[in-house]
Amino acid sequence: MVLGVCGLAPVLQPRLATVEFDVNLSCKGCASSVEKVLTGIPEVKIIDIDVEKQSVVVESSLPSQRIKEAIESTGKRAVLKGFGTKVESAVAELKGENGYLVSSRFHQTTDKDVCIIDGTP
Numbered sequence: 687m688v689l690g691v692c693g694l695a696p697v698l699q700p701r702l703a704t705v706e707f708d709v710n711l712s713c714k715g716c717a718s719s720v721e722k723v724l725t726g727i728p729e730v731k732i733i734d735i736d737v738e739k740q741s742v743v744v745e746s747s748l749p750s751q752r753i754k755e756a757i758e759s760t761g762k763r764a765v766l767k768g769f770g771t772k773v774e775s776a777v778a779e780l781k782g783e784n785g786y787l788v789s790s791r792f793h794q795t796t797d798k799d800v801c802i803i804d805g806t807p
Contacts, residue, residue, distance in 0.1 A: 704733065704743065705750050706767040709757055711737045719760040727756060741767070 711717050717735045720742060724730050730753060733743040742764070746753060750766050757764040792803050 702745050702747050704745055704768075705753055707742045707754065707757060707764045708767050709740055709742045709762050709764045711735070711740050711742075711762065713737065716760070716762060720757055720762060723756050723760055724753070727753075730756075 709716075709720060711720070714737060717737050721732060721735055724732055724742075724744060727746075727748070729746050729748045731745040733745055735742050742757060744753060754764045754766060790803060792801060
């Protein structure tokens with residue numbers, strides 16, 4: 687917490703969180719495109735972009751959706767894998783006989799005892 691104007695009111699600073707995405711990176715050129723777009727966002731610090739693991743990890747105070755949209759502006763699909771001050775996450779994928787795939791992601795931030803579950807039908 688930081689004191690506001692004249693020390694009268696507290697001003698809450700946005701918390702930095704580690705955010706990890708699975709991104710369909712097929713080459714170093716793809717990684718460079720993602721790096722370029724993320725480098726243009728002052729609130730984003732790139733931690734790792736790994737073509738082999740098809741992973742992008744950043745630290746930011748921005749909502750994960752905004753970072754995801756920035757990555758996807760390069761033409762690459764991004765899927766949120768985990769976020770928080772400490773990344774705790776799991777992914778479950780179920781495929782039926784008809785080939786229908788359901789993916790569910792569970793993200794838990796240990797600092798707030800919050801578990802976020804999101805899925806794609």
